[in-house]
Amino acid sequence: SRTGAPITQRDFFAFHASKRRDELHVNPPVRHASGPWEVLLSRPILHQGQLAGVAVMALSPDHFSSALKPHLTAQGDAASLIFTDGTYLARSHDSERVLGTRLPADRPFLQPDAPATGAFRAVAYADGRPRIYGWARLRTLPLLVALGLDEATILAPAEHEIHLSKLRNLIILPGVLLLCGGVSALLFSSARKQDRLTAHDSLMRATLDATA
Numbered sequence: 001s002r003t004g005a006p007i008t009q010r011d012f013f014a015f016h017a018s019k020r021r022d023e024l025h026v027n028p029p030v031r032h033a034s035g036p037w038e039v040l041l042s043r044p045i046l047h048q049g050q051l052a053g054v055a056v057m058a059l060s061p062d063h064f065s066s067a068l069k070p071h072l073t074a075q076g077d078a079a080s081l082i083f084t085d086g087t088y089l090a091r092s093h094d095s096e097r098v099l100g101t102r103l104p105a106d107r108p109f110l111q112p113d114a115p116a117t118g119a120f121r122a123v124a125y126a127d128g129r130p131r132i133y134g135w136a137r138l139r140t141l142p143l144l145v146a147l148g149l150d151e152a153t154i155l156a157p158a159e160h161e162i163h164l165s166k167l168r169n170l171i172i173l174p175g176v177l178l179l180c181g182g183v184s185a186l187l188f189s190s191a192r193k194q195d196r197l198t199a200h201d202s203l204m205r206a207t208l209d210a211t212a
Contacts, residue, residue, distance in 0.1 A: 012040055026141055039058070039090075041057045078092050078124065078147075081143060084144060109146065135147075
């Protein structure tokens, strides 16, 4: 043991000693002194129903982080592997920043009555970016996968269309106003000409009547 403590006092040994059945156990990431983070995977060695030993394998969290990255579609998306108590196991980006930390307890998937799958919107704990999250619990391990889609990337097409609409309005509206002004000027000019023609006709009739 790197910590100097007997192996029988480690969390995974106590876990298998209490269960006494063939079950994979994933230990939260640990870091000894200034060394790298590691995730311990353990499985019991049973003999006639009794715990005879424990097989342990240490993996870097980067191993899990690299497995999460192919599922992302945009640069701002993020995927995380999280224990059901909110502790991070791995994250697709900035894994070093979140290891050893725990998500706030108000996250929907951490609630006691949370379903196995779901979705919600939240500001990311790791980098402060708003995302739309979906989660799914793993069946055989106390873990869940959370995939966060960057809100800015999702809304970019709609925002682009809104920007284009504003530009169209800025271009078309003055043209419509100018056209309306032109039509109004033509109608006003036509009305004035009609008034003059009517007045001229009345004058001619009066002159002819006077001459007769």
